[in-house]
Amino acid sequence: MDVTYKIGKGLIVSAQHARGTYSLFVDAIRHITYLKIPPVRSVLYKQIYFTGIEALNKVALIGILIGIVIITQVANIVGFNPVLTGRILVWTVVRELGPLFVAIIVIARSCTAIAAELGSMKANREIDALITMGIDPYAYLVMPRIIGISASVFMLAFYFQISAIAGGLIVSSLFTDILFYEQLKGVFSVLSIFQVAVSLIKSAIFGLLISTISCYHGLRVKSSITEIPQVTTLAVMQSLFVVLIFDGIITVVSFI
Amino acid sequence: MIRFDDIVCEFLEIPSFDFKEGRVYKVIFHSDIEKNEFIDLTLGIKRPKRGRVVLFDRDIFNVDINVYYDTLKKVGVVWENGGVISNLKVWENIALPLWFHYGIRPEKIETRVIEFYKNFDMDAQFLSGYMGRLPGTLSAFDKRIICLIRSILMEPELMIYDDVFTGLKSDRVERIREIAEGFHRANPKRTSIYLASTDESLRDLKAEYNIVPDEKGFKIWRS
Numbered sequence: 001m002d003v004t005y006k007i008g009k010g011l012i013v014s015a016q017h018a019r020g021t022y023s024l025f026v027d028a029i030r031h032i033t034y035l036k037i038p039p040v041r042s043v044l045y046k047q048i049y050f051t052g053i054e055a056l057n058k059v060a061l062i063g064i065l066i067g068i069v070i071i072t073q074v075a076n077i078v079g080f081n082p083v084l085t086g087r088i089l090v091w092t093v094v095r096e097l098g099p100l101f102v103a104i105i106v107i108a109r110s111c112t113a114i115a116a117e118l119g120s121m122k123a124n125r126e127i128d129a130l131i132t133m134g135i136d137p138y139a140y141l142v143m144p145r146i147i148g149i150s151a152s153v154f155m156l157a158f159y160f161q162i163s164a165i166a167g168g169l170i171v172s173s174l175f176t177d178i179l180f181y182e183q184l185k186g187v188f189s190v191l192s193i194f195q196v197a198v199s200l201i202k203s204a205i206f207g208l209l210i211s212t213i214s215c216y217h218g219l220r221v222k223s224s225i226t227e228i229p230q231v232t233t234l235a236v237m238q239s240l241f242v243v244l245i246f247d248g249i250i251t252v253v254s255f256i
Numbered sequence: 257m258i259r260f261d262d263i264v265c266e267f268l269e270i271p272s273f274d275f276k277e278g279r280v281y282k283v284i285f286h287s288d289i290e291k292n293e294f295i296d297l298t299l300g301i302k303r304p305k306r307g308r309v310v311l312f313d314r315d316i317f318n319v320d321i322n323v324y325y326d327t328l329k330k331v332g333v334v335w336e337n338g339g340v341i342s343n344l345k346v347w348e349n350i351a352l353p354l355w356f357h358y359g360i361r362p363e364k365i366e367t368r369v370i371e372f373y374k375n376f377d378m379d380a381q382f383l384s385g386y387m388g389r390l391p392g393t394l395s396a397f398d399k400r401i402i403c404l405i406r407s408i409l410m411e412p413e414l415m416i417y418d419d420v421f422t423g424l425k426s427d428r429v430e431r432i433r434e435i436a437e438g439f440h441r442a443n444p445k446r447t448s449i450y451l452a453s454t455d456e457s458l459r460d461l462k463a464e465y466n467i468v469p470d471e472k473g474f475k476i477w478r479s
Contacts, residue, residue: 037361040356107452120342124337125335128296131299131301132299133329133352133353133406134353134356135356136321140356
């Protein structure tokens with residue numbers, strides 16, 4: 001009885017969060033025309049800077065390391081074969097790891113920051129202050145963050161994939177007689193526009209999910225500062241969970 | 257200008273009351289909770305359990321969202337905690353509503369802002385560093401001044417002062433009062449409402465109407 005009650009309650013709460021997140025997303029997107037207003041664009045640029053540009057070096061480093069690890073493991077199992085290593089790099093990095101790793105990095109950096117920032121603005125009545133200035137918080141705070149994070153995840157995923165492939169191939173060309181160019185040809189022989197498109201669309205969807213979930217939980221804070229750590233944790237956990245679910249769905253729909 | 261019709265909310269009950277155009281009101285609440293609820297009701301932030309609030313002839317809880325935000329452009333609120341946006345610098349906070357609604361860039365209002373700060377003995381040289389600061393390090397007084405300038409620049413018809421004098425030295429109280437009174441006089445249609453949760457901070461303020469909420473709604477007397 002107790003277990004059934006807890007499961008039922010959990011499901012109802014999850015459904016309420018899903019509904020709230022969806023309606024926040026719809027409300028935010030309805031305000032997209034506000035991007036023509038300079039202060040709103042300024043929020044968008046700041047978000048792209050914090051989420052996208054400031055994360056570039058970390059994403060590149062992680063990408064290179066992942067590329068090296070994959071190439072080393074593949075070479076250990078099957079030896080250096082340019083076509084096979086290229087194929088495995090494309091399968092792992094472009095199809096899966098690129099969007100997923102970038103999503104995890106953005107969840108760790110920006111999801112927490114946004115949930116905490118909006119939560120603190122809500123608790124300190126800064127959002128009420130915006131409303132009294134006649135400024136719609138969905139237009140000024142939520143929409144530019146959703147667009148900024150989605151664009152950043154999209155660009156970072158592309159950057160991650162290039163770094164991982166380049167890192168892997170450079171290391172492999174250093175330790176074998178196979179030229180970098182030959183290996184690159186191996187990658188391009190298996191890389192299709194469809195795979196790249198699916199990967200980038202997946203990244204953009206991850207960005208939309210992460211940003212909307214972060215904003216939703218941040219705005220759930222009522223009046224107490226003590227709610228902020230709770231909503232931040234929930235935002236991170238839900239973002240991870242939802243990203244993994246959507247990753248599975250998109251992969252199954254696209255490649256099976 | 258503001259009409260409360262048979263309001264029942266969580267902490268306040270206001271059977272029927274009108275705040276009229278061009279007047280100065282002083283409202284002393286029993287607690288911060290009541291005072292905050294009054295602000296939230298007036299500005300359409302907290303929906304009452306019963307009744308309606310009419311602000312500038314619009315039922316504030318039953319208007320289109322664009323009309324709602326348009327109506328709020330006519331209202332200025334000087335918050336007790338300053339109501340500043342923590343991730344914006346001082347100059348961005350001051351310029352935000354004008355920049356957002358009318359596309360007026362911050363540089364265009366620079367002269368007016370410098371002139372205003374002279375009231376508080378801050379010259380252009382000091383302000384050049386001050387304007388780039390984030391509000392986290394500023395005092396309650398500094399934040400209230402930012403909020404006051406920001407509201408005044410929007411030329412609202414209704415000004416709400418939320419406990420603005422609490423905790424300030426008498427000379428600063430005097431200056432803010434002079435500015436607020438001058439701003440009120442500049443437009444005969446402008447209404448000013450001073451709110452406080454204790455009698456003390458508004459004792460010396462001259463208002464046409466004094467209001468205290470009681471069990472029958474609002475108890476009012478003229479000064």
